Amino acid sequence: MPLLDIKALHIFFRSMNSPIKVVSDLNFEIEESEVFGLVGESGCGKSLTALSIMGILPKNAYSEGVITFKGSNLLKLDKESMRRLRGNELSMIFQEPMTSLNPVLTVGYQVAEVLTTHRGLSKKEAMDNTIELFRAVKISSPEIRIKEYPHQMSGGMRQRVMIAMAIACKPSLLIADEPTTALDVTIQAQILELIQKLREEMKMAVLLITHDLGIIAENAQRVAIMYAGRLMELADVHELFNNPKHPYTIGLLESLPKEKGIPLKPIPGFVPEPDKLPPGCKFSDRCRFAKPECKQHEPELRAISSFIPRPSSFHFVRCIRAEEIT
């Protein structure tokens, strides 16, 4: 049984007229201790998916569907049981480590709070544990650092504190929403390496959300590509990069600079607003492979036959011409 199973998830924003659908019919599973990558451009709904798993969608949004985590449907849980899961079994790190820490409390207190809340430790025990956690995330001289405030730390250090807080209760699933976008490359490499190391040690699954395909290639085992609130392609990471089938995925890969002098092939146009999506396939207005029928019916996400060594991983694509495209 997968650790997390998302079935027919829809996310809506309330608006003056009818609700606006921003995520539509999302289906995927995350196995225990795997790194699952979710890729997409801004506004494609990847962060909303994460917030919906955590049960912290903004007030003007709501979700429908089933999110099964360890046998229980997260969307049907009452507030109290959800609160007990969050920070304990399920935890999340965010893109901006400055805004996700409380500026008026010491970082040590903020990490220890997780332990006193969920593990019922005393303040003293929690602080001792926090020092250990800081050591685990490679913060130097943790005894001194726990007494510091977020503004005294650099971005990389703050993200380490966030990770310490997220792993304090040894969660089964860590959601990392653009964990390194605000950081420099050298620090980014260290943070990703740290997440990988902790994942191996603690047998924790990671939902890695990013727009950087390079990060995905190096860190994820399976990848889902999202566009305009839909899953467009889902495959094993090697399969996806060696044998991309959806025109959007191909477009993303061709947008990356490779050899000097070879002109880039960008995807024309721009991402449509969620209330102004084209009929039929949502990518059809930017797709160079589009045929008239693409603009009429939205294709289903379907498994395609391919040369995959392991039968457990299939290749799913939402495109009617996937077989013809290479």
Add this chain to the structure above:
Amino acid sequence: MTLLKVNSLKKYFSVQKGFMTNPLTLKAVDGIDFSLDDDKIFALVGESGCGKSTVARLILRLIHPTSGEILFRGQNIFDLNGDSLKAFRKSVQIIFQDPFASLNPRRNIYDTISEPLKIHRIIEKQNMKNKVVELLSEVGLGPDIMNRYPHELSGGQRQRICIARALAVSPKVIVADEPLSALDVSIQAQILNLLQELKKEYKLSFLFISHDLKVVHYFSDDIGVMYLGKIVEYAKTDDLFVKPLHPYTELLLSSAPKIRLGNEKTSLHAKRYTLSADKLEVPSPINIPPGCPFHPRCPKKFEPCDKVVPELKETNGRLVTCHLY
């Protein structure tokens, strides 16, 4: 021909920490030299806080240096005034990182693009509209966008407007300060292609500031790698990516995530040297370490590194500040 030459440029800021204490000195740019030739792209790369944006602001003469000079066609830009300054401003333009913050939200696109044309009296009033339409089509936008406001446009469209505004005065040099980092991947490629086309058409020179090594590799001719206010390595782009000389350049290159195709095992622990816990952070530019500024993080440091500041040396036609060479 050398268009822009930067000679031992320094910019120090003073930072007041408390009311009664003496101000501290922040060395944002600490003695750098480079030159930008006609029709070339010089890239400055480095992590945040290394001083690359300060260099951009100095070159535009938005701020004055503590010492050193910037020669534009042989003339020090800090000696210019009146008409000659205005002419200089016309020749050097900037594109900023955040196209959301660099457009006035109360002005429509026509006003935004026509303003530089009015200030520099480039065109008569009756031809203004045609010129704006021409500039818009140059950056791949239709004339109907003229009456719209920035909030109605996407990030990519806004960055195109910023490029059109920079092009309006037919500059020689464009300083592009992280022009792609606020944009999505598919849009980045569009803007990068556009910049390349414009460079060919107008024979522009670029000072391209970025932290994205893939883009820099693809786009630039020469590279300066900055670390804590100094250029630690200076090389032709292709040489630098084939064989980085400075350990910091090596660290930067190995840190960037790569997509490897084929059945090669992609692993994070591939050839990447890791830093131990106390070497992780970039030191503050207020408190630059003695000797080589990179030595606390450097895996290859040896005897003189923590005492003697390395000079810029030439090895095999490459310039590097490191005691190893």
